Amino acid sequence: MKHLRTFFAIAGWTILLGASAVAGDVKVIANPSVKAESISARELKSLYLEEKSSLNGTHVEPVVEKRGPAHEAFLRDYLGQTDDELQKYYQTLVFTGRGSMPKVVGSDAEVVAYVAKTRGAIGYVGAGASVEGVRTLSIGDSNGGERQLVTRIEPKYPEDLLKRSIGGTVRLKVFIAANGSVDHVDLLGGNPILGESAVSAVQKWKYAAGNSKTTMEISVPFDPNR
Amino acid sequence: MYHRVLGLVFVSLYLCQAPMQAQDFKLFDRDVQIHGFASQGFVHTSDNNWLTMNTSGFGSGEFTDFGANASTQITDKLRIGAQLYDRNLGGLGRWHPTLDWALATYKFTPWFGIRGGKVKTVMGLYNDTQDLDFLHTFALLPQSVYPTDLRDVTLAHTGGDIFGDIPVGKKFGTLSYTAYAGHRSDSPYSGFAYLVNSDGGTFNSFGGLQYGGDLRWATPLKGLLVGASRMNEDLTLDFLNGGTDIRLNSSSDWTNQYYGQYSRKKLVVDAEYRRYWTDLGTQGVSMIQEDVRGWYVAGSYQVVKRVQVGSYFSHYWLNYPISGLLPSGTGHDYDKVITVRFDPNRFTNIKVEGHFMDGYGLPDQYPNGFYLANNPQGFKPNTDALVIKAGFHF
Numbered sequence: 001m002k003h004l005r006t007f008f009a010i011a012g013w014t015i016l017l018g019a020s021a022v023a024g025d026v027k028v029i030a031n032p033s034v035k036a037e038s039i040s041a042r043e044l045k046s047l048y049l050e051e052k053s054s055l056n057g058t059h060v061e062p063v064v065e066k067r068g069p070a071h072e073a074f075l076r077d078y079l080g081q082t083d084d085e086l087q088k089y090y091q092t093l094v095f096t097g098r099g100s101m102p103k104v105v106g107s108d109a110e111v112v113a114y115v116a117k118t119r120g121a122i123g124y125v126g127a128g129a130s131v132e133g134v135r136t137l138s139i140g141d142s143n144g145g146e147r148q149l150v151t152r153i154e155p156k157y158p159e160d161l162l163k164r165s166i167g168g169t170v171r172l173k174v175f176i177a178a179n180g181s182v183d184h185v186d187l188l189g190g191n192p193i194l195g196e197s198a199v200s201a202v203q204k205w206k207y208a209a210g211n212s213k214t215t216m217e218i219s220v221p222f223d224p225n226r
Numbered sequence: 227m228y229h230r231v232l233g234l235v236f237v238s239l240y241l242c243q244a245p246m247q248a249q250d251f252k253l254f255d256r257d258v259q260i261h262g263f264a265s266q267g268f269v270h271t272s273d274n275n276w277l278t279m280n281t282s283g284f285g286s287g288e289f290t291d292f293g294a295n296a297s298t299q300i301t302d303k304l305r306i307g308a309q310l311y312d313r314n315l316g317g318l319g320r321w322h323p324t325l326d327w328a329l330a331t332y333k334f335t336p337w338f339g340i341r342g343g344k345v346k347t348v349m350g351l352y353n354d355t356q357d358l359d360f361l362h363t364f365a366l367l368p369q370s371v372y373p374t375d376l377r378d379v380t381l382a383h384t385g386g387d388i389f390g391d392i393p394v395g396k397k398f399g400t401l402s403y404t405a406y407a408g409h410r411s412d413s414p415y416s417g418f419a420y421l422v423n424s425d426g427g428t429f430n431s432f433g434g435l436q437y438g439g440d441l442r443w444a445t446p447l448k449g450l451l452v453g454a455s456r457m458n459e460d461l462t463l464d465f466l467n468g469g470t471d472i473r474l475n476s477s478s479d480w481t482n483q484y485y486g487q488y489s490r491k492k493l494v495v496d497a498e499y500r501r502y503w504t505d506l507g508t509q510g511v512s513m514i515q516e517d518v519r520g521w522y523v524a525g526s527y528q529v530v531k532r533v534q535v536g537s538y539f540s541h542y543w544l545n546y547p548i549s550g551l552l553p554s555g556t557g558h559d560y561d562k563v564i565t566v567r568f569d570p571n572r573f574t575n576i577k578v579e580g581h582f583m584d585g586y587g588l589p590d591q592y593p594n595g596f597y598l599a600n601n602p603q604g605f606k607p608n609t610d611a612l613v614i615k616a617g618f619h620f
Binding site: 042046051052053054059080084085087088091092094095096097098099100101 | 259261263293295297298299302303305307308309327328329331333335336341345346354355358360361391393448489528572619
């Protein structure tokens with residue numbers, strides 16, 4: 001009965017979300033030299049728009065995929081631009097002396113390979129891509145300033161989904177108390193079974209103490225091949 | 227001429243079928259990037275000759291430009307680079323290459339950086355990118371605000387900028403600022419020099435101090451940008467007239483520009499207004515006063531992946547209020563434009579554009595595309611123009 005319920009839940013969400021939502025899942029990866037466990041959506045945008053070039057004191061070089069669903073989802077969700085707009089943006093930087101063209105590679109596998117071997121490299125790949133040799137960063141979008149993640153508990157992968165090789169990324173809104181503990185977590189999007197597991201783990205996370213309460217939107221990837 | 231233009235277009239397109247990538251190499255363990263661009267145009271007009279070319283017969287293909295740059299990141303916060311640019315547009319440019327920009331940039335934080343050297347001047351939406359044809363839908367930007375024969379006037383300064391982006395919260399968007407000061411110098415192959423020389427004088431120099439700033443606001447309404455720019459100048463115009471050296475100094479010279487851009491999905495709408503005022507004289511006596519006001523509204527739409535269409539209305543009005551060196555008067559040029567842009571691949575583009583112009587400015591007093599030297603028979607009130615342009619970049 002439990003398996004049947006899980007099956008219908010998975011099937012229902014697959015139909016509801018459709019192919020584009022699945023295609024829209026990305027995870028951000030970095031070379032192990034990058035000293036960060038997480039990155040805010042604003043930091044990610046600043047790095048890719050070359051407004052800043054370091055993360056937690058490490059020089060960072062963004063890598064762009066040439067095309068594909070991960071590329072489209074990343075541009076849409078984190079940069080708010082189309083591929084043409086981004087190309088035009090980089091060309092304006094390059095031809096007015098204000099920036100350079102980032103490294104462009106052709107596929108998820110090439111991104112992973114390049115990021116793994118290049119000090120300071122940061123990239124994005126589809127949620128299902130194998131990410132051996134690189135670090136996966138959780139993505140947040142904070143208000144009231146960045147809160148450094150101090151203790152991270154990895155979410156448990158639901159067995160039924162793992163057996164069926166079903167992955168994806170869930171989006172959460174995390175309410176962090178001034179002392180750094182997590183008050184509560186809202187599930188914003190993604191597979192509800194994966195979401196349940198992620199919420200359970202994130203509730204145990206601990207952030208650095210701050211001056212006031214903070215909310216952050218984060219993405220937690222589940223990769224069945226990992 | 228016809229075959230030469232077509233030949234250039236086809237050769238360009240053929241060359242660009244090959245995968246064309248920016249060239250990277252290592253120098254002292256630093257990545258150096260090389261990029262470049264080129265474009266070739268053809269212009270035919272119904273009546274008056276335009277942009278110093280003989281356009282009213284068969285047409286003219288004397289409309290070529292190209293540039294190349296090299297740049298590298300020295301440290302996490304320091305980058306250097308330089309770009310060469312060359313063009314031939316009728317009697318302008320004349321294949322004399324110029325150092326377009328050569329600068330060092332140091333960015334302390336996203337909200338504060340400095341750059342120095344020869345720097346492209348940030349003013350309005352497109353001042354610093356006006357030569358970069360591949361970035362624009364239109365073959366010619368609205369000439370009321372970005373006159374191609376006067377590109378030197380606002381294009382770059384030798385000096386320095388401070389700049390930065392200041393996020394003002396999700397609810398309020400981002401403010402970007404630039405403040406600059408430096409020296410500007412007109413090329414002897416620019417529109418002012420062409421006008422002076424074709425009036426029987428000999429152009430020596432036109433330049434001086436240039437300073438100003440730009441403030442733009444990426445509003446919280448997605449796709450909406452608004453901004454304002456200001457430029458002040460303290461210039462000296464030096465030319466020979468009948469063997470006499472004449473030096474005119476500006477007692478007042480400023481430009482104000484206001485602009486907005488809205489982009490949503492495949493639609494981009496731009497609107498800009500620029501007013502330029504100058505008062506040049508000698509020993510406290512005004513000899514030249516010019517009040518130039520231009521504005522335009524432009525829209526472009528991406529019909530399919532590789533095809534864009536666009537249109538703009540450009541309104542140019544000039545007042546020359548005093549009779550100093552030249553007679554006083556007013557002039558105008560209202561230009562309605564339609565364009566189709568086709569990008570055969572990521573690196574090439576072809577544009578076909580129609581201009582329907584009413585008026586020709588004040589060709590005796592101020593350069594604005596139409597010159598007496600190219601129209602000795604006098605001017606007809608309206609000019610229709612066909613502009614075809616092909617370009618590539620890497």
